[in-house]
Amino acid sequence: MLSWLESTSLAVWLQESPSIWSLPTVLTLHTAGMAVLVGASWVLDLRLLGIGRSIPLSAYRWVFPTLAIGLFVNLVTGVLLFVKNATTLGTALPFFVKMLLVVASVATLLPLRSLVIRGGSEQGEADGRARLLAIASILAWTGAVTAGRLLAYLIV
C-alpha cells in the first residue's frame, strides 16, 4: 500500500519534477499554512491567558474561518508530502508523533470554538478550564511544529 502510494504518478512528479510548482510550492504552502493555522491559534490562546484581555472574546470569531483555511491548505499539502515519501514516513515513529500532536492541537480547537461562539467571559479573565485548554493548545502546536521540522533531520 505504502510503496504503491509512493509509485503513483503524483508521487513521482513530486519526487522528480524540476518544476518550481512541484515540491517547492507544496512545501512553501505547507509552511504558509502552518503560519496561519498555528499563528491564529496562538493569538486566541494568548487572549485566554490574559494577553489582550480588554478585547471581547467574541471579537475572535475571525480566528475560526482563518484556521479552516490554514487547516485545509495543510491537509492537502500534507497528504501530498506524505505520498511523496510514503514508505519512509509511514513506518517512522517521529511522523506518528507529529500526527498525534496535530490531532491533539486540532482537538483543542473545537471546545475553544464553542467558548468563543458562546461568548462566555466577554472581557477580562477566562475561567480555569479555558486557560487549561489554551495551555494545551500552545503546547500541542509547539510539539507539532517542532516534530514536523525535525522530520527533515530524523528521517526524510
Added chain:
Amino acid sequence: MNLAHLHLLMNHVPTVGSVAALGVLLLAYVRRNEHLKHVGLELLFVIAVLTLPVYVSGVAAQFQLQEVPEVSRDAVMVHQDAALIGFAVIEFAGFVAWLALWQWRRHGRAGQGLVPVATVLLLLALVLMGRAATLGGEIRHPEIRAADAAGEPAGDPKRFMTSAIGQVAVYSTWVWPAAEAIHFLGLALSFGVLLAVNLRILGVMKRVSFGDVHRLLPWGMLGLGANLITGMFFFVGQPGQYATSDPFLWKVVFLVIAGANFLYLTVFGKAWPHREGAVFDAGVADKAMAVLSLSAWLAVLYAGRMLPFLGKSF
C-alpha cells in the same frame, strides 16, 4: 553594481546613522523635547533594521575578496568579528528603542529608564561600529593601519568568533535542527500576531479599539527576535549557503520593508481612539500599510522556504 559595492555604499549607515540618532537623542535631553526624543528612537530603530543588509553584504564582499591575493584573510576576519559584535549591540539598542516607542504609543510615555538605556546602548554600538569600520577600512588601506598591528602573527583560524560559530553549526548534531525548530515557531508566533493586527486595520474586529490589538505587538516582536537570533546563527554558521544566494538577498530586502512597516504599526496614527468602544475604521493609507505588511512577511516566508529551490542553499 555588485554586493561588495553595495557594502561600500551602505557601510556608513551604522556609524553615521548612530551619530545622527545619538545627536537627536542628546539634543532632546538638552531641550527637554519629547517629540525629538521620539524621533531619535524611531531613527535608532530604522538604523538597526538597515544594519542587517550592511552585515549581509559585507559577508558577500568577503567571498569576492577571497580571490584577491593581496587581501589578508585575517584582516577580513578581524573586521567580521568586530562587525558581528557591533551588529548584536545595535540590534539590542533597536529593540529597546522599539519597546520605548511601543509603551509611548500605549501609555502616552515611555517606561522609566528605557530611553536612557537605549541611548547608552546606542553610544556603545557607535563605539563598536566605529571600531568595526576602522578595521574594515584597514582591509584595503594598509596605510591607515596602526604600526604595531601590522605584524600580527597568523594563528589558528578558529580563534575568530565567526569561525567558532561555524564550527558549532557544522559539527553539532542538535544545535542546527533545534534552531530550525525555533525559527519555525517564531515564524508562526509573529505571523499570528501580525495577522490579528493587520486584519483589525483591514476592518475585521472593528468594534475593538486599535489600542487593544496594539497590546499584542510585543508577542510579535518576541517571534521576530527569536528568528533574528536563529536566522543570524544560520547565516554566520554557514555564510556560503546564503551570502551569494539570490532568494536570500530578496529575503533581506523584504525583511527591511517588513521591519520598517513593523515600526509603522507600532507608532502610527493619531486617528486611533485609544480606549473607546466606538466602531472605528482605518484610513486608506493605513489599510495599504496593512496589506504591505502581510505581503512583505509572506514574501520573507516565500524567499526563505524557497532558498534551496530558487537558489542553491542545501
